[in-house]
Amino acid sequence: IEEMEMDGNQMGVLPNEEGTVNVVLVKGNDYKPTTEGVVLYLNAGNDLQPMLDKVEQNGGKVIVPKCVFRTILTPHSGEADPLLLV
Structure with a gap:
């Protein structure tokens, strides 16, 4: 993940292959994390x-352990953050 800052927000740009959609994770004061959102x-x-x-290792928490082909996690333990289904 390439880390950068823009307009006071922390950003993590996930690598992608040419011709694919890029993913950017953003953390900032104006964002309200929740486990009931995206x-x-x-x-x-x-x-x-x-x-x-x-x-x-990076302060996150696995919410649903690896099963078949996916898992659910939150980027920061102790906080309500967007869920990631991997």
Whole structure:
């Protein structure tokens, strides 16, 4: 994830292949995180586990553990954030 700042907001730009849609995660004072809002679908490739290992290492929390082909997590433990379905 490429980190940057714009207009006082922290941004994380996820890498993408040419010709695909890019994903940007944004954290700022004007954003109100919730577990009842948007669910993002992200492709973690053939092996989801390396991505899951990084979640808690970076202060996030896995909400629903890996099952079949997906999991649900929140980027920051202790806060209500948008859910990510990976």
